Every structure is written in structure tokens, then in C-alpha cells.
Amino acid sequence: MRRLLIAIALLIALSQAQAQIVETRDNYRDWGWDDVMVAENEFISLAVVPQAAGRILEYNLGDVPSLWINPDLFGKSYSNHDRVKVDEWRNFGGYRLVPLPITDCSINRQGDKAQRWPPPVVIGDAPYWAAIEENPEGQKEIVVRSGIQNLPVPQYDYQNKAYLLPESIDEQLQYERSLYIEPASSRVLMTHRLTNRGIAPVERGLMFSSQHVSESGPDQKDGENYVAYVPFDDEHLLPDGQPYEIMGDAESRWRYVHRNRRQLDKETPADVEAYYNDGNNWNGEVAPGVFEVEYEYDLMSGFHIVSSQSWLCYVNKTNNTAFVKWFEPYDDALTYEYGINASIFCSGMETGYLETEVLTPIYTLQPGEFFEYKENHGAAKIAATPVLEVNPTGVITDRLTYEGQQISGAYGVFVQGMAELRALDAKGKVKQTIALGAVDPLHAFVLAQGTEISSKARTLQLWVVQADGSEWLLDDLTL
Template sequence: MKVLSWISVLLGLAGAFATCGKSQIDELATKACTVKETTFHGWKSFSLENGLVKLDIVPAIGGRIMSYNLGDYPFLYVKEAEFGKLYKAPESETQRVWHNYGGYKTWPAPQSRWGGPPDPLGSFLDGGRYTGRIVQQGEEVVEVEVVSPKDTLIGIQFTRSTLLRKGTTRVILKQKMTNVVNKAVTWSIWDVTQVRGKLREDLSGQKVTHNSGAWAYFPLNPKSIHPKGFIRLDGKPNDSQWYPNIRAGIFGIQYQFHKSKVGADVTDGWIAYVNQLDNYVFVQRFTYFPEKEYPDGGCSAEIWTDPNFPYMETEVLSPLVTLQPGESYSFDVEWVACRCAGPVIAVNDYGVVSQHLSLKKDSDSTSISGIFGVYTPGQAVLIGKDEKENVLVTEKLGTVSPFEMLTLNRTISLPQEVTTLEIAILNLQGERIGLLDKLAITGDNHGHSG
């Protein structure tokens, strides 16, 4: 059977960046990684870059990652009043003050047993002077490691490596805690990231506390231990910021400068922050361990909204782990970034989904639609298959980039033999990286993504 090329797709590219041509995509995907010792707003720091994203790590302020930028766009909240400042460890309770620098840090959970922030007297995990070193320094990959002081009060020492590869916005955070005392200790590794709640200034000169476009999302567990799929950890019940099931199975929070905290047993392993004014997405991905115990009533992900400063915290927690003297436990978290609209309703290895690939048939036309973001520069291809998985048609859609939202919205001509549509991402050599979305065409003239 001869099948003619049957589809043409409009790629809608949104945002402040100009549409990337093939030469620009080539440059982005092949630019070498760099890492160097430098300064960040007055602190000694390490800078990691690959042409797509840039990170700045400051060991002396609790080993914090103080920036994660997609191009020039910053995702993380930083407190300007603390720039360049370092403080001596407190010697009394009256000297215990939390210096909230912003950025990302690693804490021990549960918080109720840790007692911070600020660090309890004699503890140094939040505000202590970490050491730092470059572990890998090559064109393909760079890596920086920070190590906390040995905290004999809490009983652990944190080690974290930040790894960045060429040609992707993906960052791997390899977090480890080690028992440094002569007794067993039980803790969770608690990943706390402050993201911006104020996205723009008011040009009229009025004071702006937040913007309505700052959102966070996580997928609800259909078999959750919590009756509603989530649990209130702080703030008012049924806070107006909360949107349970903003889409089917998705919990959303719109930052409104309220005090609140919500947690959930997120089994799908992602939490997303979205600037919906400008369509920037930052996702943290992690592994959920269903047989393990988690802190805070069984929470693997939590979101805090601050009422005093313009930020939210997207938080990832490992299972609670008991370590014997000298034992270690590792828990990795992956960061990815791209341009896409909200809400984020699905996350996979290759991109995010705001609207699944869908198909609609009328009496005289067939149309498809979908909204996506990708982590890696390359090419997008739409593939049509029959019920036996034979590829009938392959249509190149053009180049894709983390700097551009991928929007499909087009009337098509569809052969009856096609039962499945796929959007695949290829690298610049034409090799398949992976599947962005998939649509099974059903007999009711509509498609179903899965």
C-alpha cells in the first residue's frame, strides 16, 4: 500500500527568544560545558554552564545553589539584602537568626526533630561553611562537589555533587548523607528550593509583592494515604491559593503571598514551577519508593508559600533512612528547564506536557493539537503507525529547543489505517532520543494520549 505524506503541522513558538534556526540549534546542542571558580554577588562560588543553562554554587553559605538560569532567565529566588554576607556561628539562643539567602539547600527532615532553620546551636547544616571542589572538568560534562561540616549534634554530614552535561538543561544533584556519630540516626534528605513569586515589577512604581503567574504543580497519587490526595501542613484549611485537581489528577498552587504549606505522597516523581506570564518551566524529578516511610505523614513532595518575602519553596523528600555509624545514603534529584505554558500536567524524560496530543474528527476535517516543552535541542517528528506498529508515515516538524514552546494546532489529512500518533524527539544526527507524547486513535473519532 502506498501512503502519501499526509500531515503538515504548525509549530507555534512563543516567548522573548527568537525562533532558533538549524545553525543556532547546532550551536546550542554542541557547545562545550565549562566550570570555573568565580564570585556570585560577593561570595566565592563555582559557575557551571553549557550554553543552555547556568548554575552558581556558593559553598560558604550552606553549600547553596544560588542560580539556575535558562539562558538569561533566573528561576531561583535570591535575597539581595544578604548578598556577599557571611556570619559567625551563634554562641547563644539570642544570636540564632536565620539568614535566608534564597536558592537551593539540603536539610534534614523531619523539621520538627531537626529544629531549624536557623540551625540549632552546635549544628551547621543550613548556614555552615561547606567546602567545594571541581570533580569533573571536560567539554562533555562538568561536576562540582560541596561537603558540609561534620554535624555531631544532628549526627550527619551532607555531600552533594552537581553534574551538568553538554546539550541539555538536565542537571543531576547527587545528594548523600553520612552518619558521623557513634550511634544510629534516622533522617530524610530534604531538598528545599526557593523559586520566585514576584516575576515582574509594577512599572507604575507601586510596590509589588507577587504576580499571579507564579504557579507550582504536582501529580496526585490516585491511591494516596491521604483522603484528599494531599495534606495541609501549615496555613489555613482550603487556602485560596490551592487548586486540587486543576486538571485531572494535578494539584496546582497559585502564589498569592499567603502562608501555607501542602504535602503529598507523590508517586510519579515530579514537582513543577511555572512562570505563566512568560512560559518558563522548572521541574524537579525524583524516585518514589512505595515501601518506604516518608516524613511529615508520608510526604515525598511539599510546597511552601511565604507571606513575608516573594517566594515559594518546591521541596522533595527522600524516605526516612536509619544509618549505623559510618553508613551513607544517597538520593538523587534531577532538574530540567524549558519554555512551556502552564499548567504542567505530565513530565517525562524528554519534556513536559501542558496539553496532551489530541485529535478531533469532524465530518469534513481532522485536527490535532498539543502544547509541550523540551529539554534538549534537536528535531521533532510526528509518526503515524497502524495497529501492528508498522510506521506508515514520518513527518519532520522542524527544530525544537528548550528556549521555545512547541505548540501543535493544525488541520490534517489522516489515512484510516493510522491508529497511533507519536511525537518523537531526535538529536541533530537524526537519532531518536525518545518519545515526547503518544496518542491512540479510538473509534469515537477522538484520540487518547497515554
């Protein structure tokens, strides 16, 4: 029976693999850009726009988008000059990057290194070179590459109405990203590369940020339906010894709302109760070792944390769709800006969006050297929240249990295949295999089945077996 089920899955997977497409399209979705790089299969669609700084402006599971995109900038592209003012950020939306440290990419009036907003243009806003290539494993991948980013960049001095220009170019950086989507899955595999193109050593890293949808319709302001989850523990603390940090405070929130939303009065109790606080969206530890943040429109503030298991998960609760990123493990021996590898940001800009951000370590690069960083994305339908755990196979929202001959659990999966339960004895030998049926990213996988498990079993393992024979461990249970 197991062989028959796998054979059936093989036929399905072969038809889907034939439907996998990686190609260039003009005016994709009427966005107004030509030469948009598109990768899609039965489960996901992904679009990279070279003219919009190589940003990923679409990553959908079925018809559910994960990324916010700015319609005001459809079809636009900009030069690579870095003389830009604060209000001239080309915020296309989608998936973007910023060089780290953020705090020393420009100069101030004293000629010292300083932060500038908007971030450096060549690496963040200007058009990228792009191509569809074949990697050594035979997959078609989308490759994008920035121009050469000179640092420090100019900063506009509003008091003197002139740009503060650096006396010299201290650094030259170039960014490259390759990605491909896996057949019969929602998984997107990315490799980032930052190269020192200058003549002196540099200390640099990168931050990758996904700007997520945060309302179900125009002016709905239902941010409570759009949440992010991140794991934490007592072994991965911030430099001040705390497990996490809310970057804003009551005064900064009050100022933001007063300047950008509505006039407030500290003599009005209702105003003080509503807005003189850090924000109402930091929902705390909603499951052991898992923090939840929901989007709040009247806020411009971030959340710093070490993702102890190196994953972040964004969920659209209106349709129970999870979009996940998992990345290289946190390394205590390396240096990270702010001491973190992850952050979550509530942005009130434009229509508002929730950001999930991954921070690489800061590497020392000699002239001509580069570092590479692996980051993977997956998407799945889930039955409920909160998200308890993420692994390369899928999302766990209810862990595997076996009580009274009843097996239960709830998941979202990134790969299509046949689910099966394996009972292993004390020596790790499989004593029993139970077929559980077909699973895929477009359907939540809820396990509720009466089954008698072998008395010799000491461990239960939940696997997804793909048509090509690939096996993916989703969950396990020690009996």
C-alpha cells in the same frame, strides 16, 4: 530529508556543546562571593556558592530566574557553630536542604528531642567544601560537601535567656551533592548523598527546597502569576486517608497577618472576610489529577501531598516559563516524614517566596553507611497553563490529539533537537515518520498541523531526536 535535518541539528549542537562552560568565577553577578561555581550553556545558567552553604543561588532559563536570592546576605558567610537563635537564620535563598525528620534535631527544656528553627547550621548555613570534577562519563560536575553536622543541636531558651545544650552528641551526618548540566539542554542532573559519620545507627532523610521568585518587581505583590503544580491520585494518600493537607487554618492565618502585616479586628467584617480563612491560593484540581498552588503574600503556610508521578513544577506566568524537578518514585514500602514526598510552601519571610520541596524517604544508616537520592531539574518555555504532565523530555500543557487529519498538542521541551511524529502499527512497527521541525527549551512547542496518518497506525508517538542520536519520547496517543 530526515538525515539532512539531523545533520543540520548536529552542526548547531556541536557549536553549543563548545559553548558549555563549567568554571569558578569571583564576584559573580556582583554578589560579593569569590569562588562561585558556574555552569552554563546557551539555554541555562546555574551558580553554586560554597560560602553560602553550597546553595544553588541561580538556575535561569535564558534571562528568567527561578530562584529567589536574598540581597541582604550578598557576600556574607558564617561560622559553623550551632548556637543560633530564631531570628538568626542565614536565609541566603536559592536551593537549600534540611535533614529529616525535622522534629528531632534539637532538644527542649525537658531534654527530649525537638524541632529547632533555624535548622542545623553546619549542613544548612555554614561554608561547604566544593570542587569541579570529571565524572566517569566525562562530564564536568560541581561537587559540594558539608562539614560534620552534630545532632542534636542547642536551642535557645528565651525564658531563661540561655542555650539548652545537649548532654551528648547522638548523631554525626555529612551531606554531599554532585550535579552537571547536559549539553544542548536545560536539564540538571543531581545526586545527593547523606553519610552517617557517627558511631551509632541513625534514621535520617533529607528535604530539598527551591525558594522561587514570587513577584514581578519590588512591592508588586502579584503572586497570582507564580504558581506550582503537583500531580496526585487516589492510590497515594496521606496517613489520614486524605489526598492532601493544607497545613494552616483560619486562626493561624489571622494571627500571622495580625502580627506581621497589619492590625486586624474580628469585629470588622472586611478583615474577617479577607483574612479569616485558610488562604485564597489553594486553587485545587485545575486539571484531572493536578493541583495548583499560587503564591499569596499574606500567608505563611504549607501544602502536603504525595506527588503521584514524582514531579513538581513551578511556573512564572508573566513569561510562561516552567522550572521542573522530577525525582525518585514514591515507594509505599518505605517511611516518609508526614507520609509525603513533596510539599509546597508560601513563605512571607523577607520579600516572600514560593517553595517547592522534595522529601526523601527516611533511611536507617549504620555507621559509615550512606544513601544516595537522584533528582533532576529542567526548564522550558510553555505556551499556557496549567501543566498537565512532566517527563524527562519536557512539559505537556495540551496533550497530543488527532482529529479530522489535524494533529495538535502544546509542550515545553528540555532538550534541543528535531521533533518528529511516528505512526506505529499494532505490532509497534513504525509505518510513517513526519518531520515537525527544530525545538529547544527557549521556545514553546505548539503543534498544529494538518497531516494524513496511515490507516494502519494504531499509536502516535511524538519524539525529539538530538544531534548525537539520542531520542526522547515527549508524548503519545492511542488511536
